[in-house]
Amino acid sequence: MSTSTKGAGAVAAAFGASVLASAGLAIVYIAGGSPPIEGALLLVALGGIGAGLVLWAKRFLPVGDDVQEREPLPSTPDERARASDSFGAGADLVARRRLLVRLAAAALGALGIAALFPIRSLGRAPGGALFHTRWRAGVRAVDASGTPVQAASITTGTVVTVFPEGHVGAADSQTLLIGLGPGVYRPVAGREDWAPEGVVGYSKICTHVGCPVGLYQPSEHLLFCPCHQSAFDVLAGARPVAGPAARPLPQLPLTIDAAGYVVARGDFPEPVGPGFWDRGRD
Amino acid sequence: MTDAARGGARGSRSERERAGVSLPGREEPPFQDRIGAWLDERLHLSRFARQALDKVFPDHWSFMFGEIALYSFVVLVLTGVFLAFFFEPSLTPTTYEGPYEPLRGLEMSDAYASTLRLSFEVRAGLVMRQTHHWAALVFIGSIVVHLCRVFFTGAFRRPREINWVIGVTMLLLALLNGFTGYSLPDDLLSGTGLRIMYSVILSVPLLGPWAAFLLFGGEFPAEQILGRLFVLHIFLVPVILGALLGAHLALVWHQKHTQFPEPGHTEANVVGSRLWPTYALKSVGLFFLVAAVLTGLGGLVQINPVWLYGPFDPSQVTSPAQPDWYLGWLEGALRLFPNWEIRAFGFEIPEPFFPAVLVPGITFAVLYAWPFLERLMTKDQAEHHLLDRPRDRPVRTAFGAGTLTFYASLFAAASNDLVAHWFELDIETVTWFFRVLVLVLPPAVALLTFLVCRALRDAGDVRLTHLPLSSVWRPRARSTHR
Structure with missing residues (x-):
């Protein structure tokens, strides 16, 4: 039959293309690999098999003409009654020992509760960690390479990310030093x-x-996350002026030591970063 | 199954039997040859095999989405196993000495360095990695479309509520595994996502700080988190997903698939193609086609080029930063929700709790409860094997369309920074536009959907494009010939 030969030709072509593409994959692999060529060859190798099978089914196999009855899902009342009897008979035997039933339930319950305790091993207690950073009075501010920062280098419009000396990279202590120029603060x-x-200095x-507030617009004195x-007004205590942030960025009390380096006068006065349930606790 | 009940299908079977059923190269037919007999003597295989091979599956293009999800999962497992052989889930610092010039000499974690090695040094590694990522996107996409198909055609109704609940759970786990997966490479973008997730967990009232510290092992960025994400991503979640997948398919098998109402289709039968050979060839063919598209994308279309983002540094961030598509609705909610925090009695409910915990919480609560909610509303207790046409259920279809519009609007809002950039608008203006959109568009779409569906239903068998406009606004008496 001519139509079936034609159909078979397309199926054969699909499988044949797949064979060639797979051979190509081996060659590309041996030659050192190339992601785009591998992708194209995989597309043909897998797609050839897929197209061949689907065409085969569509052209040569019976589609959509079979009928099957559905058996009713609910059991007959008789079957239910027998299942219920089987369970009930066993349950009666067990329930006769009431004390043992209760003790077994107590044992399983107690074991279940005891099994919860290892969850505690997963991590430290939150404790004070969320309330404190590494900043202490007298600690110098250093940049990402660990170099102490001279106050004179923070000219008007300059922004530097600093950490407490000895704790470069400490995520909760990252602070922005911003040069506002005289008389603007x-x-x-x-x-x-x-x-x-x-x-x-602001957290x-x-x-x-908790994303790093990385963008500073000196002309409007705005920090953007x-x-x-969210946008924060640097001149007004880093108050949030736009976006979803609800609280100002905590401010780091600063001073300048005898050698001209920027030094913290203490930790942030409040917890840094996103809010949490007992943030107001002292 | 009695032989009388199989009447309609017997003719074609006996024709095939006459044509001879022995496989090429075999002396005896299968199930009667030595191997078949050996197995049958031990497993009583023949009766089940005959039922399975003769099982009829209904045909409709919309039934393919669940299969696409299944086959994407298979591709995810296959490529994922390959990746797991090379990936090192460790935050131990190392100095990069590999072939990618721009990052050479940079300090980074083993996780990031091993991801770079997979991408540039392991032969076929990049194709595997990118195929894995594309497969994850298609996996969740096809689950969502499958869920929509089941929702809009009422396939979740009795007796299929259990499979709906299993399906929603798999969506939840798929989202979780997508997130843990793209957090693993420890690049700058994924680290930012992890930081946001930590803060969202932290925002849960009462439990937040403890939950965040136990999950991460301590304050962000804790050393333990990467190894834990790895165990969740490659073991715990996939194993549960695999088990649920098995249960999902077993229930489809046991309860038999639904079908659309057509001549010859009744509540008491299944019309379609037999498992062997038609359905088997078509479905295995679909697997290869899905794998072809995913590997083609994996080789030809770049995705998540982590080497461009650089290693994670908690004091840096990429901009613009958008998550994978399936978390876009949460990202949009985070960007749109106003800066409301509740502070009382010395405690606070932080702002992120509302968009990032409450919104998904309500979303999944409604999803889980939907079959039972609808039954409360319609008082429909009956068993259904014939599907609804969406137009015949205007209220459900309108609710679904409105809900999808809500999430699509949130998804669009996740790009408010890009929209502001492209159209040279103020970010505040764009954010307010989306806030209004998210609240106004869904009810508008729901109302329009309701009116159109009602008119289509009442007009009988009419195409949408042939529907007279006037009938949308004025309800008519339902035509009686339906």
């Missing part, structure tokens, strides 16, 4: 002397979900 009450020579961890577009 509008301190929050009680923080009048936290930004010596116009150098102000770099967004108070929304690139993850969810």
Whole structure:
């Protein structure tokens, strides 16, 4: 029959292409590999088999003309009654020993509770970790390479990511030093002397979900979080002015030591980063 | 099954028997040759084999999405095993000395370095890695489309509620495994995602800090987390997924597949193709086609080029940063939700709790409960094997369309920074636009869907494009010939 020969030709071509592509894959592999060529050959090698099988089914096999009855899903009342009797008879035998049943339940329950305890081994207690960073009074600010930062190098418009000396890379301690220039700093009450020579320090961890607040726009004195577009007003205590962040970036109290280096006067006054249930606890 | 009940199918079988059923190169037919007889004597195989080979599966293009998900999972397991042979789930610092020039001499974790080695030095490694990632995207995509098919055609109704619950659980696990998977390479983008996940867990009232510390092993970024993600990603979640997959398929087998109402299709029969040979060839063919597309994408279309992002550094971030598509709705919710925090009695519920815990919590609660909610509303207790046409259920279809619009709007909002950039708009303006969109568009789409479905239902067998516009706004009496 001419039509069936034609159909068989397409199926044969698909399988044949697959054989050639697989041989090609071996050659490409031996020759050192190339992702795009491997991808194209895999497409043909696998696609040839797939197309061949589907065409085969569509052209030469009976499609969609078979009928089968569905058996009813619910059991007959009689079957249910017999299952229920089988269970009930056994349950009666077991339940006769009431004390043993209760003790067995108690034993399993107690074991279940005891098995929960190892969950505690998974990690440290939150304790004070969320409330403190590595900053201490008198600790110098160093940049990512560990070099102490001179206050004079933080000129107007400059932004540097700093860490407490000896803890470069400490995620919770990352801080932005921003040069505001003289006379621009509008301190929050009680923080009048936290930004010596116009150098102000804010936690770099967004108070929304903790991305590094990496973008600074000097003209408007705004810090942006690139993850969810929160913006913080650097001149007004890093108050959030846009986006989903609800709290200001905590400010690091700074001073300048005799050698001109930027030094912390203590830890952040509040927990850094995203909020949590008992953040208000002291 | 009685022979009388099989009546309709017997003719074609006996024709095949007359044509001779022995396989080429074999003296005796299968199940009667030495191996077949040996197995049958020990396993009582013949009766089950005959039932299985003769089992009828209905044909419809929309039934393929579940199969595509299944075959994507197979590709994920195969490529994943290859990747696991090379990947090192460790944050131990190392200095990169490999062939990728821009990163040479840089300090990075073993995890990131081994991912680079897989990409540049292991032959066929990059194709495997990229195929794995593409397969994950297609896996979750086909699950979602499959879920939509089941939802809009009412396939979840009695007796298939259990399989709906299993399916929703698999979607949840697939999302989890997608996230743990792209967090493993320890590149800058994945580290940022992990940081966000930590903060979201931290935001849960009362339990948050403990849950975050136990899961991560301590304050972010804790050393233990990568090894734990690895165990979750390559062992725990896939094993549970595999078990649920088996249960899902076993239930489809046991309860038999649903079918669309057509002449000859009844609640009491299944019309379609037999497992052997038609359905087997078509389905195995589909596996190879799915694998072909995924490996083709894996070789030809770059995905997640981690070498461009650089190693993770908690004080750096890539911009713009978007997650894989299936987490876009959560990312959008995080970007849109206003900066409301609840503080009272010395405790607080942080802002991320609402968009990133409550929104997915409600989403999955409604998904799980849907078959039971709908039964409460419709009082429909009956068994259903014939599917609904979406137009015949205007309320359900409208609810589904509105819900999908809601998540699509959230998904679009996850690119608010890119939209602002492309259209040179202020980011605040774009965010407010999406906030309004997310609240206004879903009810509008739901209402329109309801009106159109009602008109189509009442008009009888009419195509959407032939529907007179006036009938959408004015309900008519339902035509009686339906």
